[in-house]
Amino acid sequence: SAVISQKPSRDICQRGTSLTIQCQVDSQVTMMFWYRQQPGQSLTLIATANQGSEATYESGFVIDKFPISRPNLTFSTLTVSNMSPEDSSIYLCSVEEVQTQYFGPGTRLLVL
Amino acid sequence: QKEVEQNSGPLSVPEGAIASLNCTYSDRGSQSFFWYRQYSGKSPELIMFIYSNGDKEDGRFTAQLNKASQYVSLLIRDSQPSDSATYLCAARSNDYKLSFGAGTTVTVRA
Numbered sequence: 657s658a659v660i661s662q663k664p665s666r667d668i669c670q671r672g673t674s675l676t677i678q679c680q681v682d683s684q685v686t687m688m689f690w691y692r693q694q695p696g697q698s699l700t701l702i703a704t705a706n707q708g709s710e711a712t713y714e715s716g717f718v719i720d721k722f723p724i725s726r727p728n729l730t731f732s733t734l735t736v737s738n739m740s741p742e743d744s745s746i747y748l749c750s751v752e753e754v755q756t757q758y759f760g761p762g763t764r765l766l767v768l
Numbered sequence: 769q770k771e772v773e774q775n776s777g778p779l780s781v782p783e784g785a786i787a788s789l790n791c792t793y794s795d796r797g798s799q800s801f802f803w804y805r806q807y808s809g810k811s812p813e814l815i816m817f818i819y820s821n822g823d824k825e826d827g828r829f830t831a832q833l834n835k836a837s838q839y840v841s842l843l844i845r846d847s848q849p850s851d852s853a854t855y856l857c858a859a860r861s862n863d864y865k866l867s868f869g870a871g872t873t874v875t876v877r878a
């Protein structure tokens with residue numbers, strides 16, 4: 657399976673600031689996704705990152721809050737904007753390979 | 769809304785026993801189903817996937833799918849302390865998206 661890396665692995669941020677999370681894959685993939693996992697919860701899909709076009713957001717998630725870029729088939733970024741303590745979560749990118757999704761190591765975000 | 773529900777945990781089993789995890793899904797259009805294992809502080813790791821009705825075995829793990837009943841299960845045979853983790857069931861729909869259950873936490877007692 658593809659090797660997926662994320663940066664940063666963790667961060668502590670002040671409310672009102674923004675953080676950009678990077679996801680890098682070692683091979684070209686068509687489908688990339690961003691998930692959020694709040695403390696003690698399961699995974700919730702934020703959006704599908706589409707190469708060359710705008711991301712497709714799930715209900716409850718908006719582009720102004722979670723802008724996503726996908727400049728090529730191996731890289732994507734998710735920005736968490738104007739953060740509040742409720743944004744404290746693990747953010748995970750995933751890629752689809754052979755009809756199966758594999759996850760990156762995640763970014764652990766704490767907003768104070 | 770596409771819902772995936774898992775049997776509530778936590779599930780505690782003695783070492784060497786069988787751990788049985790259950791999952792139901794609401795979207796009849798779901799095509800394939802996945803079991804992920806997530807250790808505390810780590811990201812989900814794929815254990816097994818299943819597309820067809822029946823059983824699929826991989827080492828100590830067996831996944832079972834019954835599309836008529838909209839039911840998926842995972843059996844872990846000869847449970848080991850290293851199997852202690854949260855197990856996530858996911859259903860994949862035609863639009864490639866995964867819907868996850870809340871997870872079942874398994875503890876294997878030595």
